[in-house]
Amino acid sequence: MATAQEKLESLRAARRSSSGVSAASILSVSSSTLSQAISSIDNGKSAVIIELGTKFTKLGSAGETTPRAILRTEYINENGVKIDANEIFALNDRKKAAEKPVEYHENIISQFFKFLFLKALAPTDRPFIIVESVFMSIDMRNAITKTVLEKLRAKSIMFMPTHICSTFAFNSSKALVIDIGHSECVAMPVIEGVTMLSEFESAHLISGKIIEQRCRELLKEHGQIDEINGERRGLNDTDFEEIDSNNLIETIAINSICIGKERAQIWKSGKIPEKELLKEHVFAMNGKNLIIPPIVLETPLEIFFDASLNTQSFDKTLPQMLFSIVEKCPIDLRKSLLSNIILIGGVSTICGLKSRIKEELIEICQNAQKKYAEDVRFYQFSKLKNYPLFGAWLGASLLGSLRETVERKSISLQDWKSGKLAEDWTDIIDKNV
Numbered sequence: 166m167a168t169a170q171e172k173l174e175s176l177r178a179a180r181r182s183s184s185g186v187s188a189a190s191i192l193s194v195s196s197s198t199l200s201q202a203i204s205s206i207d208n209g210k211s212a213v214i215i216e217l218g219t220k221f222t223k224l225g226s227a228g229e230t231t232p233r234a235i236l237r238t239e240y241i242n243e244n245g246v247k248i249d250a251n252e253i254f255a256l257n258d259r260k261k262a263a264e265k266p267v268e269y270h271e272n273i274i275s276q277f278f279k280f281l282f283l284k285a286l287a288p289t290d291r292p293f294i295i296v297e298s299v300f301m302s303i304d305m306r307n308a309i310t311k312t313v314l315e316k317l318r319a320k321s322i323m324f325m326p327t328h329i330c331s332t333f334a335f336n337s338s339k340a341l342v343i344d345i346g347h348s349e350c351v352a353m354p355v356i357e358g359v360t361m362l363s364e365f366e367s368a369h370l371i372s373g374k375i376i377e378q379r380c381r382e383l384l385k386e387h388g389q390i391d392e393i394n395g396e397r398r399g400l401n402d403t404d405f406e407e408i409d410s411n412n413l414i415e416t417i418a419i420n421s422i423c424i425g426k427e428r429a430q431i432w433k434s435g436k437i438p439e440k441e442l443l444k445e446h447v448f449a450m451n452g453k454n455l456i457i458p459p460i461v462l463e464t465p466l467e468i469f470f471d472a473s474l475n476t477q478s479f480d481k482t483l484p485q486m487l488f489s490i491v492e493k494c495p496i497d498l499r500k501s502l503l504s505n506i507i508l509i510g511g512v513s514t515i516c517g518l519k520s521r522i523k524e525e526l527i528e529i530c531q532n533a534q535k536k537y538a539e540d541v542r543f544y545q546f547s548k549l550k551n552y553p554l555f556g557a558w559l560g561a562s563l564l565g566s567l568r569e570t571v572e573r574k575s576i577s578l579q580d581w582k583s584g585k586l587a588e589d590w591t592d593i594i595d596k597n598v
Contacts, residue, residue: 227565
């Protein structure tokens, strides 16, 4: 029978070029090859894999190529009050954490985990792998550990950073990992399983929340209401109340696209591009129609690339942020990082984003007279749809199939009661060096 290492090596052999952004811009891996490798590594009781996000939480079992459930990071408590991600992750914020006792926050986390497992699978006596942010606080990690081991009665628990997990699915020894989530973008190089924290960059400007804000602004400026009598008018506060009650801003953001720089400049100048990409969208809304013109769907992501649209922060644009990371890296890594880009996070599924990032990086490098962007390429699966939404979860699923590795890096209830704390991934690296 093939060893686990041989199965992992088969993933490297499966890496190949495929169509996408351009003929040579995608590093592609067959999802069927990955599935076969995972399923044959460990046939025992599978680990539970949870990826915690500020918008969605992904939940499933090791050895599977997609999560069993992708749920909003929120729940309704016993009093009928909605508890959102800000409260669930309050321990990551020192100011919020200090407002109430630790026991209160632990109870919030406990109730959230119970909600998750009512929806998907049974957690008892199974190993847990928590896919965490690289900036998760120790208090948050300890609260999750206490919940999982003491209340859910799990066999063991280990934590892994999002950026590390995302490289496992591609068996990549070095990559520039860009996680564009709902609340912020965090990008950093990962070399041989080690996050280069001194070279990381982050920006709240580059996030799903900002796209939704931009969609709202554009809709207020360009959107119209088509009344029953055929008259069209601008949107008012009552219209936006109905829009919010139907989560239409989120729907618009999901359906937005990322266009090329030349087309974006035409929209910015106040003109309408000659070539039509998207038609006018119509949403039925309480006996009237909401009219969404193409500019609302084509230009929200321009705030990622156009610094003039950002007047409220000093965050860099996305291409500037990536160029800055590469500049800070050792010289022998710079060129290879832009040839091994991994995009994860829900925003990364937006059509056209990879092409625009490539276009902007090439321009920045040319202006700076650097040759880093001669071969800009992205990892992706050829057949696995919406992979970036659960990319880190998938990498943890692969790792979770290696039982011996999981057991070695996890802590059990007995360890926890004896005073041992769940280790940060950096601690594990330090011990193995």
